[in-house]
Each structure stands twice: as structure tokens, then as C-alpha cells.
Amino acid sequence: ITNAKIQDLAVSTLKIAGNAVTVPVVDQRFDTVSGIGVGNYITVASVTVTMDHPGVLFAIFTANQTYGSGLRTSHTMLIAPNGQPIIVGGQAVTTNICVSNTVSVGPGTHTWTVRWAGEDSGVRIDARTLFVMGVKR
Numbered sequence: 001i002t003n004a005k006i007q008d009l010a011v012s013t014l015k016i017a018g019n020a021v022t023v024p025v026v027d028q029r030f031d032t033v034s035g036i037g038v039g040n041y042i043t044v045a046s047v048t049v050t051m052d053h054p055g056v057l058f059a060i061f062t063a064n065q066t067y068g069s070g071l072r073t074s075h076t077m078l079i080a081p082n083g084q085p086i087i088v089g090g091q092a093v094t095t096n097i098c099v100s101n102t103v104s105v106g107p108g109t110h111t112w113t114v115r116w117a118g119e120d121s122g123v124r125i126d127a128r129t130l131f132v133m134g135v136k137r
Helices: none
Strands: 025-029 042-051 055-067 074-079 085-089 096-105 108-118 123-135
Touching: 025 042, 042 055, 042 123, 055 074, 055 108, 074 096, 085 096, 096 108, 096 123, 108 123
Parallel strands: none
Antiparallel strands: 025 123, 042 108, 055 096, 055 123, 074 085, 074 108
């Protein structure tokens, strides 16, 4: 088919030639994690994606963060498969964490990790999602 127009289409599984876009991989968690001190990072999410061709991986992490009384800080580190961290935080009373990054990768298995550190047990995160997708073209 050289040209086609489809008005309304339902597909149970869509396959794109050469698998140009990977199926997104998600690590979604709802348990509560409490801080154990500045610099004491805890792994709070991890996703592994396999690419059969070189391409680009995009990751975004979001989380809900809560506090007891008083001002407290936290740091969130999104670590790319190449080991490069993107760190956000340091501000007092950040309630919504969002950090993203994009890296070029070769064929193979690639893991993204999110590590988080709360100033003390009064800083907590619960609902959180790490979303990763690969693009091969």
C-alpha cells in the first residue's frame, strides 16, 4: 500500500516495521518510603529496556512527596544507563517531584534507576512512577 486513509480503526496489537518505537516500560509504586538522612539514598524505582537497534531512551520520574511539620529537604537522582545522574531537590517542602532525561544508547539492555534521599523520617514519598520509552529512528 502506497497511500491509505483509514477513518476509524481499532487494533489489538500494533506492530511498526523495524519496531521504531519501543513499548513504554513503567515502574509504578504506591508504598510509602521515609527518608533516612541527607545523602542516604534509597532506590525507589528501576526500569530495564532492551533495544535491538541504536536509539534514544527517554525517561521521566514523578512522585508525590509529603512532610510532617517544619521545613525539610530531599534529593532525587535519576540515573541513566550510562551512569549519568540528573539530581533535583534541595528546596524545602517540595511536594511534587519531576525529573527527566534522554540519552543515546546502542543495542542491548539498559537500566534506569531512581534513588531518593529525604532529610529525615518526616519526609516521605508514596505514589511514584518511572516511565521509559525508546525511539529507534
